[in-house]
Amino acid sequence: MKIETVAQQYHLSTPTLRYYEQQGLLGPVHRINGIRDYQPADLARLDFIICVKRCGMTLHQIRHFIAIYEQGDATIPERLAILQDQLAVSRIRQAQLADSIDHLQEKIADVQALQAATPTLES
Numbered sequence: 646m647k648i649e650t651v652a653q654q655y656h657l658s659t660p661t662l663r664y665y666e667q668q669g670l671l672g673p674v675h676r677i678n679g680i681r682d683y684q685p686a687d688l689a690r691l692d693f694i695i696c697v698k699r700c701g702m703t704l705h706q707i708r709h710f711i712a713i714y715e716q717g718d719a720t721i722p723e724r725l726a727i728l729q730d731q732l733a734v735s736r737i738r739q740a741q742l743a744d745s746i747d748h749l750q751e752k753i754a755d756v757q758a759l760q761a762a763t764p765t766l767e768s
Contacts, residue, residue, distance in 0.1 A: 646683040700735040
């Protein structure tokens, strides 16, 4: 799959994909006549990167995770700990976001009540 197709499918820019490759997060991506040809393994790696990035992992943390992943099964305990820690952080952020959403809903209801109680000016 060409870089433009991957970028569109994953809602990323082509420079972002190139950056991920330069930083060792992806790849090396197979090339045909110098044109990147993303394989299923590349797309699976990209899915992982996007997932953990959305959960708050930094690119530095992701790079570290990928580096130890590539070292093999001896790193399974460390990888498991990293993922479990990120899940715990994500659950805290999720709870904080839920609280913020509840607060916003209350404020919207307050403003709607004010709007309903305020007479409108007619021309």
